[in-house]
Every structure is written in C-alpha cells, then in structure tokens.
C-alpha cells in the first residue's frame with residue numbers, strides 16, 4: 001500500500017472506504033445508497049447523524065446551524081459576502097495565500113473589501129500579526145490553514161467584528177472554540193470526507209441583514225430552513241463523511257486527533273530541521289500541522305528525491321507549483337507510521353548523498 005500524502009482529495013481511513021463501498025452495493029434491503037431517495041427515512045437518518053456528529057465533535061453550541069452544501073469552499077467565497085455584506089459595507093480580509101486571495105476576489109460583486117494585512121511580498125511564508133480590524137467592518141475573513149504554503153493561524157485575533165473562517169484544510173484536526181466564530185466553512189475533501197460536500201457552520205442571528213435579495217440556492221436561510229434538503233444533497237459524499245466522522249469519534253474525537261497531529265508534525269519538522277539536505281519554507285511559529293512544505297538545499301537533488309519517494313511507495317509529495325519542492329499533507333487519516341516511513345526515506349536519501 002502507498003503512503004498517501006496528497007493535499008486533497010486526500011486519504012480517508014481504509015475502514016471508511018470499505019464501509020462506503022459496501023453501501024454502494026447494499027445500503028438497505030439490497031438497495032444501493034446511490035439509488036435510494038434522499039427523502040427516505042434512512043437517508044434522513046444519515047443527514048441527522050452527520051449534523052449531530054459535527055455538533056458533537058466541534059462542540060457547536062445552540063444558535064448555530066450546521067449545513068451540508070455543495071459548490072466547494074470556492075462557492076463560499078461568494079456566498080459569504082452575498083449573505084453577510086451590505087452593498088455599502090466593507091469586509092476585512094487577511095491575505096495569507098491563494099485561497100484567501102480567491103475569497104477576496106469575490107467580495108467586489110457585493111460590497112467593498114479591505115485587506116488588513118498580507119504576506120504576499122514574501123510569497124506567504126508567514127502569517128501577518130500586527131494589524132487592525134476596523135470596528136465598522138461587516139465581518140473579518142481569514143483562512144486558518146494555508147494548504148499551499150504550509151502556514152497555519154492558531155491564535156484568533158481579538159475582535160468584536162463577526163469572524164468568518166475558511167477551515168477547509170484544518171477543520172477537525174484540532175480543537176476550536178466555535179463561539180468565537182460567526183461562520184465557518186470547509187470543503188469536505190481535506191479532512192471530512194470525499195469531494196462534493198461543503199460544510200458550513202453559521203450563527204443564525206447574523207443572517208438576513210444585508211437588505212439584498214438572494215437567489216434561493218445561494219441563501220443560507222433556504223438551507224437552514226430546509227435542514228440541508230432544499231434540493232437533492234450530495235448523498236454519497238454525505239454518507240461517506242458520516243462514516244469518517246464516526247471513525248473520528250471512535251478514535252477519541254478532535255482532542256485525540258490534535259495530539260496525534262502534533263506528534264506527527266513535530267516528528268517531521270524535527271527531521272526537516274536536522275537533515276542536511278532539506279529545509280523548511282515557512283516561519284517556524286506559523287508552521288502548519290496539516291501541510292508541511294520543504295525544499296532541498298541543493299535544488300538539483302529535488303528530482304532524484306521525488307523519484308526515490310515514488311519508487312518507495314510515496315504518493316502526493318510534490319509541492320504546489322507556487323512553492324516548489326515538497327509538501328507532505330498529513331490529515332487525520334494519515335497514520336503516524338507513514339510519517340515515520342517518510343522520515344526513514346529522508347534519512348536513507350541523506351546517507352546516499354553524503355559528501
């Protein structure tokens with residue numbers, strides 16, 4: 001079996017793949033999960049359990065709705081300003097990478113954006129810290145984990161302004177205090193389940209205040225009122241996400257995952273810092289636990305290492321084109337044994353290339 005360090009869609013537990021494939025053949029009375037009505041009581045139960053697991057695993061308090069939507073995190077880039085930003089309002093954005101920039105790009109259709117800080121000039125190798133969020137902002141938007149650059153924001157800035165967060169690549173990887181957020185969104189394919197499902201957690205009281213008419217499918221309120229069943233939901237993605245969340249709960253939940261993710265990240269960063277051939281790309285204090293970026297001291301060795309990794313059963317280690325080098329994505333389902341295998345690989349490569 002290959003060690004899958006891909007950034008997304010990414011590894012899920014083997015037992016989830018097995019259970020999901022069994023349901024494709026026989027979900028209930030010989031019928032496939034792919035052919036039953038989304039309005040059937042059985043599928044109602046799947047939606048109900050998925051929402052319940054999200055609430056339980058993240059401690060979502062009352063007054064928030066958990067929505068199972070489509071369109072990816074990318075549609076949220078538009079839905080957020082459409083639903084939260086009045087036409088004459090200004091939203092504050094923290095620019096920490098490509099995804100933050102793409103989110104920012106959609107704001108102009110609905111109002112004004114104010115970039116409170118950016119690390120673009122240093123190719124996003126760190127998270128800006130000293131910035132002011134104007135108190136009259138309609139909301140503050142940031143990306144908690146920058147999947148491409150390997151930086152992660154652990155300390156939420158203190159602000160009275162509603163906070164919106166793109167948590168696509170670190171949701172469920174560590175404990176968060178949902179009460180500090182007004183809207184959280186995440187494409188499922190990085191830590192929740194397969195592609196096709198987008199998770200949104202929204203504080204009900206912030207909706208319906210822009211004075212704007214919103215098409216039904218793009219209005220959070222339609223989905224809140226319909227319990228995520230306004231139209232046919234992504235049935236199979238939701239079912240598989242539910243299986244994965246069950247797995248997560250059985251492993252001890254988010255707190256237990258966080259411990260493991262810290263152990264996995266520490267082990268790999270330690271090797272990157274020790275190994276004479278490799279170096280990290282980001283400010284140490286902003287290093288992501290989910291996506292670990294590293295390059296080689298001698299760029300000439302990058303191709304040979306990529307080949308060596310491929311031959312030894314490693315998948316998805318190629319860095320994003322805007323950073324180069326390598327990226328080890330280590331979501332919840334990646335076992336620590338795969339991290340140790342990668343460390344062994346880096347060490348044996350070092351042995352071979354010692355001068």
Ligand SMILES: *Cc1c(COP(=O)(O)O)cnc(C)c1O
Pocket residue numbers: 008071072073074075099143145146147166167168169187188190
């Ligand atoms: C992958 C990713 C996205 C894009 O998600 P889609 O579901 O493909 O639209 C957005 N934000 C972050 C942080 C991501 O990692």
